[in-house]
Amino acid sequence: LTFETALKLRGGPSLVLAHSLGNNVFRYFLEWLKLEIPPKQYIKWLDEHIHAYFAVGSPFLGATQSVKATLSGETSGLPVSEGTARLMFNSFGSSLWMMPFSKYCRADNKYWKHFSGGTRKDHHIHQCDEQEFRSNYSGWPTNLINIEIPSIRGLEAYPSVSEVAHNNFSSIECGLPTQLSFSAREISDGTFFKAIEDYDPESKRLLHLLEKSYHGDPVLNPLTPWDRPPIKNIFCIYGIDSKTEVGYYFAPSGKPYPDNWIITDVIYEIEGSLFSRSGNLVEGNPGPTSGDETVPYHSLSWCKNWLGPKVNITRAPQSEHDGSDMQVELNVEHQEEADIVPNMTRSPRVKYITYYEDSESIPGRKTAVWELDKGTLLDPQF
Incomplete structure:
Protein backbone atom coordinates (compact mmCIF):
# COMPACT_ATOMS: atom_id res chain seq x y z
CA LEU A 1 0.00 0.00 0.00
CA THR A 2 2.87 2.39 0.81
CA PHE A 3 4.48 1.83 -2.59
CA GLU A 4 1.15 2.27 -4.38
CA THR A 5 0.45 5.49 -2.48
CA ALA A 6 3.93 6.87 -3.20
CA LEU A 7 3.56 6.12 -6.90
CA LYS A 8 0.18 7.82 -7.01
CA LEU A 9 1.25 10.92 -5.07
CA ARG A 10 4.72 11.39 -6.56
CA GLY A 11 4.18 9.97 -10.00
CA GLY A 12 7.32 7.83 -9.90
CA PRO A 13 9.02 4.88 -8.22
CA SER A 14 10.37 4.87 -4.66
CA LEU A 15 13.81 4.53 -3.12
CA VAL A 16 14.09 1.73 -0.56
CA LEU A 17 16.66 2.06 2.23
CA ALA A 18 16.90 -0.97 4.51
CA HIS A 19 19.18 -1.23 7.53
CA SER A 20 20.45 -4.44 9.16
CA LEU A 21 17.50 -6.80 9.83
CA GLY A 22 15.32 -4.50 7.72
CA ASN A 23 16.99 -6.05 4.68
CA ASN A 24 15.65 -9.46 5.71
CA VAL A 25 12.18 -7.95 6.03
CA PHE A 26 12.45 -6.40 2.57
CA ARG A 27 13.60 -9.71 1.11
CA TYR A 28 10.57 -11.43 2.62
CA PHE A 29 8.30 -8.77 1.12
CA LEU A 30 9.76 -9.38 -2.34
CA GLU A 31 9.27 -13.14 -2.04
CA TRP A 32 5.72 -12.67 -0.79
CA LEU A 33 4.95 -10.30 -3.66
CA LYS A 34 6.31 -12.81 -6.16
CA LEU A 35 3.66 -15.30 -5.03
CA GLU A 36 0.84 -12.76 -4.91
CA ILE A 37 0.87 -11.47 -8.49
CA PRO A 38 1.22 -13.18 -11.89
CA PRO A 39 4.82 -13.90 -12.94
CA LYS A 40 4.73 -11.51 -15.91
CA GLN A 41 3.56 -8.69 -13.63
CA TYR A 42 6.25 -9.13 -10.96
CA ILE A 43 9.16 -7.47 -12.81
CA LYS A 44 6.83 -4.82 -14.20
CA TRP A 45 5.61 -3.98 -10.69
CA LEU A 46 9.18 -3.66 -9.39
CA ASP A 47 10.21 -1.42 -12.30
CA GLU A 48 7.22 0.85 -11.75
CA HIS A 49 7.42 1.05 -7.96
CA ILE A 50 11.11 0.74 -6.93
CA HIS A 51 13.86 2.73 -8.62
CA ALA A 52 16.70 1.79 -6.26
CA TYR A 53 17.35 -0.33 -3.19
CA PHE A 54 20.01 0.64 -0.61
CA ALA A 55 21.11 -2.30 1.54
CA VAL A 56 22.95 -0.84 4.56
CA GLY A 57 24.86 -3.15 6.90
CA SER A 58 22.88 -6.17 5.74
CA PRO A 59 23.57 -9.55 7.42
CA PHE A 60 23.13 -11.42 4.13
CA LEU A 61 24.41 -14.71 5.60
CA GLY A 62 23.50 -14.01 9.22
CA ALA A 63 25.35 -12.51 12.17
CA THR A 64 27.54 -14.38 14.65
CA GLN A 65 26.43 -12.24 17.59
CA SER A 66 22.94 -13.71 17.34
CA VAL A 67 24.48 -16.98 18.56
CA LYS A 68 25.82 -15.23 21.65
CA ALA A 69 22.48 -13.52 22.25
CA THR A 70 20.69 -16.88 22.06
CA LEU A 71 22.98 -18.80 24.43
CA SER A 72 24.31 -16.30 26.94
CA GLY A 73 22.65 -12.96 26.24
CA GLU A 74 23.73 -9.73 24.55
CA THR A 75 22.94 -6.57 26.52
CA SER A 76 23.97 -4.12 23.76
CA GLY A 77 24.75 -1.60 26.49
CA LEU A 78 21.36 -1.85 28.20
CA PRO A 79 21.37 -1.80 32.04
CA VAL A 80 20.19 -5.41 32.34
CA SER A 81 21.92 -8.69 33.14
CA GLU A 82 22.98 -11.02 30.34
CA GLY A 83 20.49 -13.60 31.59
CA THR A 84 17.65 -11.08 31.31
CA ALA A 85 18.88 -10.08 27.85
CA ARG A 86 18.86 -13.74 26.83
CA LEU A 87 15.28 -14.21 28.03
CA MET A 88 14.19 -11.11 26.15
CA PHE A 89 16.00 -12.04 22.93
CA ASN A 90 14.68 -15.59 22.86
CA SER A 91 11.13 -14.38 23.43
CA PHE A 92 11.16 -12.72 20.00
CA GLY A 93 9.91 -14.77 17.08
CA SER A 94 12.50 -12.98 14.94
CA SER A 95 15.42 -14.00 17.19
CA LEU A 96 16.56 -16.72 14.77
CA TRP A 97 16.23 -14.52 11.70
CA MET A 98 19.87 -13.45 11.86
CA MET A 99 21.31 -16.86 12.71
CA PRO A 100 24.37 -17.66 10.55
CA PHE A 101 23.86 -20.13 7.71
CA SER A 102 25.86 -21.70 4.90
CA LYS A 103 26.14 -20.07 1.51
CA TYR A 104 26.21 -23.58 0.01
CA CYS A 105 22.73 -24.66 1.20
CA ARG A 106 19.49 -23.60 -0.44
CA ALA A 107 15.80 -24.39 -0.24
CA ASP A 108 13.59 -25.48 -3.12
CA ASN A 109 12.25 -22.82 -5.48
CA LYS A 110 8.95 -21.90 -3.87
CA TYR A 111 8.10 -19.57 -6.75
CA TRP A 112 7.99 -22.22 -9.47
CA LYS A 113 6.50 -24.78 -7.12
CA HIS A 114 3.65 -22.39 -6.34
CA PHE A 115 2.76 -21.79 -9.98
CA SER A 116 3.12 -25.45 -10.90
CA GLY A 117 0.40 -26.51 -8.49
CA GLY A 118 2.22 -26.72 -5.16
CA THR A 119 0.67 -25.37 -1.98
CA ARG A 120 2.07 -22.90 0.49
CA LYS A 121 1.75 -25.44 3.25
CA ASP A 122 4.58 -27.48 1.76
CA HIS A 123 7.85 -27.33 3.68
CA HIS A 124 11.00 -26.18 1.94
CA ILE A 125 13.43 -28.93 1.00
CA HIS A 126 16.86 -27.89 2.27
CA GLN A 127 19.71 -29.04 0.04
CA CYS A 128 23.45 -28.42 0.25
CA ASP A 129 25.84 -28.78 -2.66
CA GLU A 130 29.08 -30.77 -2.52
CA GLN A 131 31.12 -27.69 -1.67
CA GLU A 132 29.46 -27.58 1.75
CA PHE A 133 30.96 -30.93 2.66
CA ARG A 134 34.31 -30.39 0.94
CA SER A 135 34.98 -27.04 2.58
CA ASN A 136 35.53 -26.23 6.23
CA TYR A 137 33.16 -24.21 8.40
CA SER A 138 30.34 -23.83 5.81
CA GLY A 139 32.39 -21.16 4.07
CA TRP A 140 32.71 -19.07 7.25
CA PRO A 141 36.09 -18.19 8.82
CA THR A 142 35.77 -20.82 11.58
CA ASN A 143 33.30 -22.95 13.50
CA LEU A 144 30.82 -20.58 15.08
CA ILE A 145 30.15 -22.59 18.23
CA ASN A 146 32.55 -24.65 20.33
CA ILE A 147 30.69 -25.85 23.40
CA GLU A 148 31.69 -27.95 26.38
CA ILE A 149 29.08 -30.57 27.26
CA PRO A 150 28.97 -32.24 30.70
CA SER A 151 29.84 -35.92 30.47
CA ILE A 152 27.34 -38.58 31.51
CA ARG A 153 27.39 -42.35 31.17
CA GLY A 154 26.09 -43.82 27.94
CA LEU A 155 25.72 -42.39 24.46
CA GLU A 156 21.96 -42.87 24.52
CA ALA A 157 21.56 -39.65 26.50
CA TYR A 158 22.98 -37.72 23.57
CA PRO A 159 20.61 -37.11 20.65
CA SER A 160 21.80 -38.42 17.30
CA VAL A 161 20.93 -35.81 14.69
CA SER A 162 23.53 -36.06 11.96
CA GLU A 163 26.68 -37.85 10.98
CA VAL A 164 28.71 -34.86 12.13
CA ALA A 165 27.03 -34.80 15.50
CA HIS A 166 27.46 -38.57 15.82
CA ASN A 167 31.18 -38.22 15.18
CA ASN A 168 31.34 -35.52 17.83
CA PHE A 169 29.62 -37.70 20.42
CA SER A 170 31.79 -40.73 19.68
CA SER A 171 34.73 -39.04 21.41
CA ILE A 172 32.97 -38.78 24.77
CA GLU A 173 34.79 -40.29 27.71
CA CYS A 174 33.00 -40.96 30.96
CA GLY A 175 33.81 -38.48 33.67
CA LEU A 176 35.24 -35.86 31.32
CA PRO A 177 33.42 -33.01 29.60
CA THR A 178 33.42 -33.08 25.82
CA GLN A 179 33.82 -30.14 23.47
CA LEU A 180 31.59 -30.15 20.41
CA SER A 181 31.97 -27.82 17.43
CA PHE A 182 29.23 -26.61 15.10
CA SER A 183 29.34 -24.89 11.73
CA ALA A 184 26.89 -22.35 10.35
CA ARG A 185 24.94 -25.11 8.58
CA GLU A 186 24.61 -27.13 11.79
CA ILE A 187 23.20 -24.08 13.55
CA SER A 188 20.68 -23.14 10.87
CA ASP A 189 19.46 -26.70 10.22
CA GLY A 190 18.80 -27.37 13.93
CA THR A 191 21.62 -29.85 14.57
CA PHE A 192 23.10 -27.67 17.31
CA PHE A 193 19.83 -27.12 19.20
CA LYS A 194 19.04 -30.83 19.02
CA ALA A 195 22.49 -31.67 20.37
CA ILE A 196 22.13 -29.57 23.53
CA GLU A 197 18.46 -30.20 24.31
CA ASP A 198 19.36 -32.38 27.33
CA TYR A 199 21.40 -29.52 28.78
CA ASP A 200 19.42 -26.42 27.93
CA PRO A 201 15.66 -26.02 28.58
CA GLU A 202 15.35 -23.37 25.85
CA SER A 203 16.72 -25.47 22.99
CA LYS A 204 13.55 -27.53 22.37
CA ARG A 205 11.44 -24.40 22.01
CA LEU A 206 14.00 -22.78 19.70
CA LEU A 207 14.18 -25.95 17.61
CA HIS A 208 10.38 -25.93 17.28
CA LEU A 209 10.45 -22.25 16.30
CA LEU A 210 13.19 -22.92 13.75
CA GLU A 211 11.34 -25.79 12.10
CA LYS A 212 7.88 -24.20 12.12
CA SER A 213 8.54 -20.53 11.42
CA TYR A 214 11.70 -20.69 9.32
CA HIS A 215 12.14 -24.05 7.59
CA GLY A 216 8.37 -24.39 7.31
CA ASP A 217 7.53 -20.81 6.35
CA PRO A 218 5.04 -20.81 3.45
CA VAL A 219 6.83 -18.00 1.59
CA LEU A 220 10.55 -18.28 2.26
CA ASN A 221 13.14 -20.08 4.33
CA PRO A 222 15.16 -16.96 5.22
CA LEU A 223 18.16 -19.01 6.38
CA THR A 224 19.28 -19.46 2.78
CA PRO A 225 21.46 -17.33 0.46
CA TRP A 226 19.80 -14.41 -1.26
CA ASP A 227 20.03 -13.98 -5.02
CA ARG A 228 20.08 -10.47 -6.44
CA PRO A 229 16.55 -9.02 -6.52
CA PRO A 230 15.44 -7.94 -10.03
CA ILE A 231 15.47 -4.25 -9.06
CA LYS A 232 16.90 -1.65 -11.44
CA ASN A 233 19.56 -0.23 -9.13
CA ILE A 234 21.05 -1.80 -6.00
CA PHE A 235 23.56 -0.16 -3.66
CA CYS A 236 25.10 -2.37 -1.00
CA ILE A 237 26.82 -0.34 1.75
CA TYR A 238 28.71 -1.64 4.78
CA GLY A 239 31.67 -1.06 7.05
CA ILE A 240 34.86 -3.12 7.10
CA ASP A 241 38.20 -3.46 8.88
CA SER A 242 36.84 -3.46 12.44
CA LYS A 243 37.40 -6.14 15.05
CA THR A 244 34.41 -8.48 14.67
CA GLU A 245 33.33 -11.60 16.55
CA VAL A 246 33.17 -14.73 14.38
CA GLY A 247 33.14 -17.62 16.88
CA TYR A 248 32.64 -18.54 20.54
CA TYR A 249 33.64 -21.08 23.15
CA PHE A 250 30.91 -21.91 25.66
CA ALA A 251 30.96 -23.96 28.86
CA PRO A 252 28.41 -24.75 31.61
CA SER A 253 28.39 -22.08 34.30
CA GLY A 254 26.92 -24.24 37.05
CA LYS A 255 24.05 -21.77 37.38
CA PRO A 256 20.39 -22.34 36.48
CA TYR A 257 18.78 -21.13 33.26
CA PRO A 258 19.02 -18.48 31.80
CA ASP A 259 22.60 -18.13 33.10
CA ASN A 260 23.60 -21.75 32.48
CA TRP A 261 26.25 -20.98 29.81
CA ILE A 262 29.30 -18.76 29.98
CA ILE A 263 31.62 -17.64 27.20
CA THR A 264 35.15 -18.89 27.86
CA ASP A 265 36.72 -17.48 24.70
CA VAL A 266 35.87 -15.43 21.62
CA ILE A 267 37.35 -15.60 18.12
CA TYR A 268 37.71 -12.31 16.26
CA GLU A 269 38.51 -11.43 12.67
CA ILE A 270 40.78 -8.44 12.18
CA GLU A 271 43.08 -7.36 9.34
CA GLY A 272 42.77 -10.65 7.47
CA SER A 273 43.56 -12.87 10.48
CA LEU A 274 41.74 -14.68 13.27
CA PHE A 275 42.62 -14.10 16.93
CA SER A 276 41.28 -15.36 20.22
CA ARG A 277 40.27 -13.02 23.03
CA SER A 278 43.60 -13.73 24.70
CA GLY A 279 45.43 -12.59 21.57
CA ASN A 280 46.49 -15.98 20.18
CA LEU A 281 46.42 -16.55 16.42
CA VAL A 282 43.66 -18.98 15.40
CA GLU A 283 43.68 -21.21 12.33
CA GLY A 284 40.77 -20.92 9.93
CA ASN A 285 39.66 -19.25 6.71
CA PRO A 286 39.78 -15.50 7.35
CA GLY A 287 38.68 -13.12 4.63
CA PRO A 288 40.79 -10.31 3.15
CA THR A 289 39.48 -7.94 5.82
CA SER A 290 37.04 -7.94 8.74
CA GLY A 291 33.47 -6.82 9.33
CA ASP A 292 31.84 -3.82 10.98
CA GLU A 293 32.09 -4.95 14.66
CA THR A 294 28.61 -6.49 14.50
CA VAL A 295 28.39 -8.53 11.28
CA PRO A 296 31.37 -10.47 9.84
CA TYR A 297 32.82 -9.51 6.47
CA HIS A 298 31.82 -12.90 5.04
CA SER A 299 28.15 -12.02 5.53
CA LEU A 300 28.25 -8.32 4.67
CA SER A 301 30.14 -8.85 1.41
CA TRP A 302 27.80 -11.51 0.01
CA CYS A 303 26.27 -8.83 -2.22
CA LYS A 304 29.55 -8.70 -4.17
CA ASN A 305 28.19 -11.82 -5.85
CA TRP A 306 25.57 -9.55 -7.40
CA LEU A 307 28.20 -7.59 -9.33
CA SER A 361 25.76 -5.84 -16.28
CA ILE A 362 22.33 -7.04 -17.30
CA PRO A 363 20.70 -4.25 -19.35
CA GLY A 364 18.66 -2.04 -17.06
CA ARG A 365 20.18 -3.55 -13.90
CA LYS A 366 23.06 -1.87 -12.07
CA THR A 367 24.80 -3.00 -8.89
CA ALA A 368 27.23 -1.05 -6.72
CA VAL A 369 29.01 -2.00 -3.49
CA TRP A 370 30.48 0.60 -1.12
CA GLU A 371 32.96 -0.49 1.56
CA LEU A 372 33.74 2.03 4.31
CA ASP A 373 36.91 1.52 6.34
CA LYS A 374 36.13 1.38 10.07
CA GLY A 375 32.47 2.04 9.30
CA THR A 376 29.96 0.61 11.79
CA LEU A 377 26.20 0.59 12.05
CA LEU A 378 26.50 3.30 14.72
CA ASP A 379 28.70 5.51 12.55
CA PRO A 380 27.05 8.83 11.58
CA GLN A 381 28.02 8.08 7.96
CA PHE A 382 25.39 5.36 7.96
Missing part, protein backbone atom coordinates in the same frame (compact mmCIF):
# COMPACT_ATOMS: atom_id res chain seq x y z
CA GLY A 308 28.61 -8.30 -13.03
CA PRO A 309 31.49 -10.04 -14.84
CA LYS A 310 33.51 -6.80 -15.09
CA VAL A 311 33.75 -4.24 -12.32
CA ASN A 312 35.11 -0.71 -12.01
CA ILE A 313 36.76 -0.06 -8.65
CA THR A 314 37.47 3.36 -7.14
CA ARG A 315 39.14 4.01 -3.79
CA ALA A 316 39.15 7.47 -2.22
CA PRO A 317 39.75 8.92 1.26
CA GLN A 318 36.60 9.41 3.31
CA SER A 319 37.76 12.86 4.39
CA GLU A 320 37.92 15.89 2.13
CA HIS A 321 40.62 15.51 -0.54
CA ASP A 322 41.79 17.09 -3.79
CA GLY A 323 41.50 13.93 -5.89
CA SER A 324 45.21 13.14 -5.97
CA ASP A 325 44.70 10.21 -3.56
CA MET A 326 42.05 8.51 -5.68
CA GLN A 327 42.86 5.10 -7.16
CA VAL A 328 40.92 3.58 -10.04
CA GLU A 329 40.87 0.13 -11.65
CA LEU A 330 38.62 -0.38 -14.68
CA ASN A 331 37.09 -3.55 -16.09
CA VAL A 332 38.37 -5.83 -13.34
CA GLU A 333 37.41 -9.44 -14.02
CA HIS A 334 34.92 -10.78 -11.49
CA GLN A 335 34.47 -14.52 -11.15
CA GLU A 336 31.03 -15.76 -10.17
CA GLU A 337 30.72 -16.76 -6.49
CA ALA A 338 34.16 -15.23 -5.79
CA ASP A 339 35.17 -12.22 -3.73
CA ILE A 340 36.77 -9.31 -5.51
CA VAL A 341 39.69 -7.57 -3.79
CA PRO A 342 41.36 -4.53 -5.39
CA ASN A 343 45.11 -4.33 -5.87
CA MET A 344 45.37 -0.87 -4.34
CA THR A 345 47.57 0.79 -1.77
CA ARG A 346 46.55 2.08 1.65
CA SER A 347 48.00 4.75 3.87
CA PRO A 348 47.85 3.42 7.46
CA ARG A 349 46.36 6.63 8.88
CA VAL A 350 43.72 7.19 6.20
CA LYS A 351 40.20 5.76 6.19
CA TYR A 352 39.00 5.01 2.69
CA ILE A 353 35.77 4.23 0.93
CA THR A 354 36.02 1.72 -1.90
CA TYR A 355 33.39 1.70 -4.64
CA TYR A 356 32.69 -1.37 -6.77
CA GLU A 357 30.40 -0.69 -9.71
CA ASP A 358 29.27 -2.78 -12.66
CA SER A 359 31.25 -2.17 -15.82
CA GLU A 360 29.12 -4.75 -17.60
